[in-house]
Amino acid sequence: MNLEFSAEEKAFQQEVREWLRANKPDFPPSLTHSREQTLAWEQTLASKGWLATGWPKQYGGTGWTATQRYIWDTECALANVPGVNPFGVSMCGPVIMAFGNDEQKAEHLPHIVNATRLWCQGYSEPGSGSDLASLKTRAERDGDDYIVNGQKIWTTSAHIADWIFCLVRTDASGRKQEGISFLLIDMKTPGIEVREIRSIDGAHHLNEVFFKDVRVPAKNLVGEEGKGWTIAKFLLGHERTTIAGVPLCQAQIEELKVLRDADPNLRNDPKVDEDIAALEVDLLALEYTNLRALERAESGKPPGPESSGLKIKGTELQQALAEYKVEMGAYASLPWQAEAIGEAAYAQATAAYNIGRASTIYGGTNEIQKNVLAKFALGL
Amino acid sequence: MNLEFSAEEKAFQQEVREWLRANKPDFPPSLTHSREQTLAWEQTLASKGWLATGWPKQYGGTGWTATQRYIWDTECALANVPGVNPFGVSMCGPVIMAFGNDEQKAEHLPHIVNATRLWCQGYSEPGSGSDLASLKTRAERDGDDYIVNGQKIWTTSAHIADWIFCLVRTDASGRKQEGISFLLIDMKTPGIEVREIRSIDGAHHLNEVFFKDVRVPAKNLVGEEGKGWTIAKFLLGHERTTIAGVPLCQAQIEELKVLRDADPNLRNDPKVDEDIAALEVDLLALEYTNLRALERAESGKPPGPESSGLKIKGTELQQALAEYKVEMGAYASLPWQAEAIGEAAYAQATAAYNIGRASTIYGGTNEIQKNVLAKFALGL
């Protein structure tokens, strides 16, 4: 057993740390970056070749080991830089690599790896939340095109995206998991309308996307027609090693400690020390569970049982951290969409707590995760 | 709105308090009183006429109002006197009053109200825990008798009881709730065997009761043959107002405070104050919910929605109190079936915590309670 970084890994860590210090963007991370901010930061990463950290070198990725990616994620959290829009790099890209044809690879992967196109994800629909397979958006073949009609919802970043990857129904006759296809759609295509959904934190992250007779070239079908569910499952199992959000939680714990130490009401209260220690203990367990998953990924093994709880425990911890920050802030947490009173860090505490409630909902509610675990981990 | 006791009620409270002080038994309350102890204390109560606190005067009960019973229960908890075996006074007695014939009333009620017969309850069977209606113990009519064959389990006090009331199957042809009958059986009848089940706390509360060709006179059938399920439901709805165990919890909180105040490690620890305050707050909510149920009972209204959670919240609080006492005790909680080290109160803390886990299991698990509530309180 060994968890020490090798000399090479330590050198890499140092390089990353210095580069981030020199290239950190001049705006702070938030949940609502503009298109310009997103492109600026991602293109900075791309020009260094560090945007697609999970990709092999042949497609312009970093070709990093799981440990290098862990180091990268941790350093990014410590440096407090914005995250990367996941829909292109972490989702659509890997799908095209695994299921796309050469033409699709040539067309799309460079734009993703260079951050010249922003993506969004067209999965959920008004009637199909956790029950994704019941989706209704239709794509009917018409010559060389599909005609797409229907509606997507909860589409993060649709208002700043260039392209959307969609699950659509190409056949309604069989089991509901069958007849689903995976389609890439240019957001500028006529017939697409994006409507803002304002979130509980008062901000604009989410959208509804309406498709009315949207004509999509059939060459934008990824994989076989009717095999979209396979791709959806591939994506759900993907990114197991980052789903827990450990680096972000570590940065948040450190922030709580800094806030505590700056406020005499908090730093002289042993209960606050104990509460933070309790959160830290939960995080340590999560971190080591995550490291176990990472080690398996590194050595090419399939995900073990330890990885299944990562999303559940990770999102619960993120929510607990957000909730605790609100309570530490006391009155300073109460202003809403307003300037800070007292410590600046509390200005967004309540908004983050609010929108953070979504983390146990999206990507399969935690209840769905537990249904799945009951079946696959316990055989119930 | 008014919760003040009337002058009469205050006088009653004083009378009860003084009587309990003068007549308290010389042994402390425990979960395992001997037959002799049980009879001695109950006969003391009976000779004062205060054993059957829920019964009308015509059957030798106290005829007390719900408020008087609340005062009585509270004073008993404060005086730390043993509880009364519920199977006769609180269960079999009310059933006989409601469903029994005159002969049965004349035969059994005086023995209950005078504590000259101890009762136990034959409900659960090895295959039917929460699913009580699936019980299998058969009673077949043979002339003027029933022949009973089968097995009961978790039978509290069977080893010290004179009689047992049983749910038995008299007909196996219809729905499982049908064909169940309510039968009174003398424990001295040939063919009955009682076997001890040693509990997790190392003590003897529970038993298995085996019936082999046990001949029970048909006159011991209560109500109609096949209508036992109606009686079972009647009993489940009974005693809503005492099920939460509020007086007991109040006595336990006070004990925790006394233990805290006696130990410098605890009384100088603000966290202990906060923890106890949190338990006290939960208890206060439970107490007022209980009072609401009591007020409804007093004014003859059917139980309201407030009463449904009483068992769930009451048992959870009892368990939390027991768990906290173990943790307050630290090393003093560790001796097992041994003399106390340190504060005598901790000697039984772990045993009480252990056996207290049963409170969310018996009388319908809390999971079953929630199933029922989902249906009846929320219409789900």
Place this chain on the structure above:
Amino acid sequence: MDFSFTEEQTLLKDSFQRFLQDAYGFEDYRKIIETEQGYSADTWAQMGDLQWQGLPFSDADGGLGYGHIELLLLAEEMGRGLCVEPYMANVVLAGQTIAKLASAEQKSALLPGLMDGSRQISLAHAELGGRYQALWCETSASEQGDSWTLKGHKSMVLNAPNADQFLVVARISGATDEATGLGVFLIDKDASGVSLKANKVLGGGVAGELSLNNVAAQRLGGEAGEVIEDVLDLATAYSCADAYGAMQALLAKTAEYSKTRKQFGMPLGAFQVLQHRMVDMFIEVQQSQSMILMVMLRLSDSDRAARQKAVAACKAYMHKASKYVAQQAVQLHGGIGVTEELDIGHYFRRLTAFGSLFGDRTHQLRRLAALDKAQRQAQGKLANAA
């Protein structure tokens, strides 16, 4: 033993519920919270016409003479109806401070306008440095001849941007956290040396950061510590009742939604895990109701410590219970629960704000423990402790 309300109380509650239903649909509410003043001047004026603002003031003060039970029943409807009118700021915080502390002359100058809705007054009590300590006060008041001068900073002055005047809690003598040496002072919003930074508040309404740089002020009555504590306790009880109303609404809406929303071919309410979750919400709502009833009964106790314990216990319980109900209501609604477009998220924000106002669970548990220990000390139960 009697937990029932009088017919008059029930009528009052029902009529306010109907008033809000008419005046305050969810779409009205959404428009109101986007405005700068954060409330509806029309509704506020109508409420004044109907004398709702006069409800808790005595007949002698020109009010309707109702007590805290009626006030809390009103608060429950405010919470249920997502009402953001500045009732707590004007009527409870400022109004009750005036009623308990001011001279007859001051009352007659201030209360009529407050009661008919034409005058708004905010109580400036909180300072960030004191966290939730009611009487922690750095803002100073110094006397020069007949007049007083205030200096300091007050935070989270509820409804401040709409106020015509402020009542400022300031320290005349003693250390920052001392219980005595405090006064309440009246100032005009336009007085020289007053500067106000307006903020919106989580859950609706507005507030301000108030800076006082040698502001001339008029004192209300005398020693103010106990009055401030009592008024904050009443406001805490009021906010608990408001939260109870919101919790009931969330439970009802969630149970309703779960019966219609289908996933995997079944209504959500058919899944056992979600059933039990809603049962837990239901039980928390029931327990909260018990706590509200407990406070209603005990707020008329002649023992001040008993009143304080009742309020502390109620808030301590309901902070936790309200978080649970709010969080689970969002979780069970799924995506739609985290949008501005559905009322669920707005109740969630209202209940989050409730938690932090006037002291959170931890603060109240500590108060409760301290009050209990003081009582045990007085009863001689701590004789051996040191």
Place this chain on the structure above:
Amino acid sequence: MDFSFTEEQTLLKDSFQRFLQDAYGFEDYRKIIETEQGYSADTWAQMGDLQWQGLPFSDADGGLGYGHIELLLLAEEMGRGLCVEPYMANVVLAGQTIAKLASAEQKSALLPGLMDGSRQISLAHAELGGRYQALWCETSASEQGDSWTLKGHKSMVLNAPNADQFLVVARISGATDEATGLGVFLIDKDASGVSLKANKVLGGGVAGELSLNNVAAQRLGGEAGEVIEDVLDLATAYSCADAYGAMQALLAKTAEYSKTRKQFGMPLGAFQVLQHRMVDMFIEVQQSQSMILMVMLRLSDSDRAARQKAVAACKAYMHKASKYVAQQAVQLHGGIGVTEELDIGHYFRRLTAFGSLFGDRTHQLRRLAALDKAQRQAQGKLANAA
């Protein structure tokens, strides 16, 4: 990055698991815990023959020279197999104290018998007045010429009734809670002035209350504070691994039971609420495993504070996790879960005892916070704090 065990470690673990399966069926265990000595002398002797007791001692001390990883793997099997042999008392607590503190001469007098199972020694460290503070010590040691005299009372001396000798932590100088001024002293069980009251212990095994009235003693090595803390930390890690084994057993047995036990015509495991409950248990077991791996890795850290933090964090997490798993295992088994006749209740008791040994969650969270604050102080992060 590497979380895998060596082949040797895996073999060792498997072979001990097999040994316990053969020697220690549940019915054997039930008989053993009813005996006065609370362990099986036969099994203990066999373990000595097979050199299990020698496992963590260095080659130089005559042991097998394994490290803490192997020791914790063994502990996991002890927990899984409900083993009540006095391994922790003899090998971990007394044995490691001797190994770290005693002179070569003392070691050669004591360790061979300890390792072959023929001699038993108990460490008397705890005093009720100190709660869980490792170095709180009222028992005094005074030197007279060459010899020492002990006076005081020690509690919860594990396996004391079976011990031939005791190691007593006693204070030579300083205040009761001071970290320095402590020594470890060897006494015979029959020495004049020794009195022992035997107790059974929750979860199996025995212990004693040890009274020392001017008992002549031999000192082991020098200043003992750090050694005692380190040994108690190792024992805590050992007990965590033991608890982890028990938790795995409870999860497996509960999941298995839920597949066969039927209620309302369905196996328990078909009810969604119970499925999710078991998933929560499963996750807690996984997280506990991660904590055990974390401790295994960090116990070889050269930084003493890092080792202490690792142990404190592991115990803090696992106390809570083990309570959850134990309570839910009982709940899901229903009535049979609260009897002596099924192993579930015995695991429950073992895990309850685990919580209170060497410091509960609260104690460990406080240690962790204090260690973290000291580290931040050293890093200059608390510069502005006072």
